Amino acid sequence: MTQDDGKRCSGCGGAMRLFGREQIQLGRSSLLFGTLPHLLAGALDVEIWECPDCGKLDLYRGEEVEDDEGRMAQVICPRCGAEHDLDDPKCPNCGARDPNI
Numbered sequence: 001m002t003q004d005d006g007k008r009c010s011g012c013g014g015a016m017r018l019f020g021r022e023q024i025q026l027g028r029s030s031l032l033f034g035t036l037p038h039l040l041a042g043a044l045d046v047e048i049w050e051c052p053d054c055g056k057l058d059l060y061r062g063e064e065v066e067d068d069e070g071r072m073a074q075v076i077c078p079r080c081g082a083e084h085d086l087d088d089p090k091c092p093n094c095g096a097r098d099p100n101i
Helices: 036-041
Strands: 017-025 043-050 057-061 074-076 083-085
Antiparallel strands (some): 043 057, 074 083
């Protein structure tokens, strides 16, 4: 891809070009919960820009992100499809109980 939006390489000063978009997995593994935190944390959409001269890569947020600080992780109800807080014992929309609680 050869898109130039004025981004300059901080290493050599060359013009950066868009390399692609990716989803970077958030979260971490733990001894007690294994990889469950990965599933709950989600992923971050990023644009990857490269410098064709020196090979340096830069990451930029790929989309506008709401401020989720302090917000409970969300799940989708398997019965009605409504999104609700992970720690709700039942769906506030249809009343289906979470089989994992």
